[in-house]
Amino acid sequence: MVAGETSGDLLAGLMLDGLKTRWPDMSSAGIGGPQMGRRGFEAWWPSDKLAVRGYVEVLRHYREIVGIRRQLRDRLLQDKPDVFIGVDAPDFNLDLEADLKAAGIPCVHFVAPSVWAWRPERVEKIRRSTDHVLCIFPFEPELLARHGISASYVGHPLANMIPLQPDRADARAALGLPADAEVLAVLPGSRASEVQYLARRFFDACKLLRAERPGMRFVVPAIPALRERIAQVAAQAGMAESIQIVEGRSHQVLAACDATLIASGTATLEAALFKRPMVIAYNMHWLSWRLMAPKRLQPWVGLPNILCREFVVPELLQDQATPRAMADAVLAWLASPGKIAALTERFTALHHELLRDTPTLCADALQKVLENR
Incomplete structure (x- = not known):
C-alpha cells in the first residue's frame, strides 16, 4: 500500500480495518502513516x-520522490505482493500502478482521481494503471464506467467516523473552552x-x-x-497569546467550534460532516496557481460545494484570500443563524448520502479483484 499525507493515512487505516477482518493473517507494507501503523502496517x-502540493513545490522535492518510487517499484517487482493498493496520491501512485500492473500485479486505487474537477486527461492513465477503483463519492463509478474503468462506490470513511449530531459541549469541555464562548x-x-x-x-x-x-x-x-512552525507564524502575527494550538x-x-476558517482539501468535508459553517481559503505559489487554474472543470474547489453542486460556503482563492475578506466572511456567518440552520440541514443530508460500511465494502471489492486474478 501507498498512502500520501494525513488524509490518505486516515483512509488507508480504515480500509485496513476491513481487510484485517476479512484476512486476519494479512500483512501490509509500503508507504504509510501512524493510522496505518496502528493496524500493523x-x-x-x-x-x-509525499505530502507536497503544487507544481513548484513538487519540483523542489522531485528527485527524492522519484527516487522513493523507483526503489519501491523495484522492491515490489522483486517480491511481488498479492495486490497493490494506491491510496490517493495519484501523481505518485498511478505511474507506479502502471508498472506493477504490467508485471501482473493486481492494482486497486482507493479514491478516484478527481477527473470531474481537474485534469480530465488522467482518465486514460487510470484505465492503464488500475484493475479497480474504489470511489468515495456516489457519482464517480458511473462516470468511470463510461471510460471502461471498473469501479465501485464504498462510501466516504469519514462519514462513519463523525457522528450525525456532534456534541459541541463535550468537545469544548475536552479542549478547556468556555461553553458560551464564540x-x-x-x-x-x-x-x-x-x-x-x-x-x-489566516492569523492576520x-x-x-x-x-x-x-x-x-x-x-x-x-x-x-x-x-512549532504554526506557533512561530502565530507569534509573527502577534497572535501567540490568543491562539490555542492543539x-x-x-x-x-471542529465539533467544538461555531465556524471554521479552513484550507481547501479533505478537511473541508470533515467540517461539512460536523455541520459547521466554514470559509474555505487557499493560496499557493503564483506559478503553481497559473498552471493549475486553467485545468479546473468546475466553478467550485471546496468539496462541500462540489458535492452540493453550488456555493453553499464561500471560497476565497489566491489573491482573494486576504485577511480582511476572510474575516468578513466569518463574521457574515456568525451574523446569520438562519443561514447556519439551513446549511446544517444540507450537510446532514450529505452525511446520510456518504454513510456506508466502507471497510466491508472495500474488502468485498478487493476480494473480487483477487478472485479475478
Missing part, C-alpha cells in the same frame, strides 16, 4: 514524504507548503476578528511535525 517510508476553528492545512502560504493570512484574519469580537477564541489543530484532535476542534 510496516512503513518503509512515512506518508508525509469559537473559531483555524485549519491552515496539513502540509508544510500550505502553512507557508496560508498560516500568516484572526487578528482582525479579535479586534471586532474580543471574546472570540481561536483554536488550531496541528499535526506534530508542523506545530496537537491533532482536529475532529474535536
Whole structure:
C-alpha cells in the first residue's frame, strides 16, 4: 500500500480495518502513516514524504520522490505482493500502478482521481494503471464506467467516523473552552507548503476578528511535525497569546467550534460532516496557481460545494484570500443563524448520502479483484 499525507493515512487505516477482518493473517507494507501503523502496517517510508502540493513545490522535492518510487517499484517487482493498493496520491501512485500492473500485479486505487474537477486527461492513465477503483463519492463509478474503468462506490470513511449530531459541549469541555464562548476553528492545512502560504493570512484574519469580537477564541489543530512552525507564524502575527494550538484532535476542534476558517482539501468535508459553517481559503505559489487554474472543470474547489453542486460556503482563492475578506466572511456567518440552520440541514443530508460500511465494502471489492486474478 501507498498512502500520501494525513488524509490518505486516515483512509488507508480504515480500509485496513476491513481487510484485517476479512484476512486476519494479512500483512501490509509500503508507504504509510501512524493510522496505518496502528493496524500493523510496516512503513518503509512515512506518508508525509509525499505530502507536497503544487507544481513548484513538487519540483523542489522531485528527485527524492522519484527516487522513493523507483526503489519501491523495484522492491515490489522483486517480491511481488498479492495486490497493490494506491491510496490517493495519484501523481505518485498511478505511474507506479502502471508498472506493477504490467508485471501482473493486481492494482486497486482507493479514491478516484478527481477527473470531474481537474485534469480530465488522467482518465486514460487510470484505465492503464488500475484493475479497480474504489470511489468515495456516489457519482464517480458511473462516470468511470463510461471510460471502461471498473469501479465501485464504498462510501466516504469519514462519514462513519463523525457522528450525525456532534456534541459541541463535550468537545469544548475536552479542549478547556468556555461553553458560551464564540469559537473559531483555524485549519491552515496539513502540509508544510500550505502553512507557508496560508498560516500568516489566516492569523492576520484572526487578528482582525479579535479586534471586532474580543471574546472570540481561536483554536488550531496541528499535526506534530508542523506545530512549532504554526506557533512561530502565530507569534509573527502577534497572535501567540490568543491562539490555542492543539496537537491533532482536529475532529474535536471542529465539533467544538461555531465556524471554521479552513484550507481547501479533505478537511473541508470533515467540517461539512460536523455541520459547521466554514470559509474555505487557499493560496499557493503564483506559478503553481497559473498552471493549475486553467485545468479546473468546475466553478467550485471546496468539496462541500462540489458535492452540493453550488456555493453553499464561500471560497476565497489566491489573491482573494486576504485577511480582511476572510474575516468578513466569518463574521457574515456568525451574523446569520438562519443561514447556519439551513446549511446544517444540507450537510446532514450529505452525511446520510456518504454513510456506508466502507471497510466491508472495500474488502468485498478487493476480494473480487483477487478472485479475478
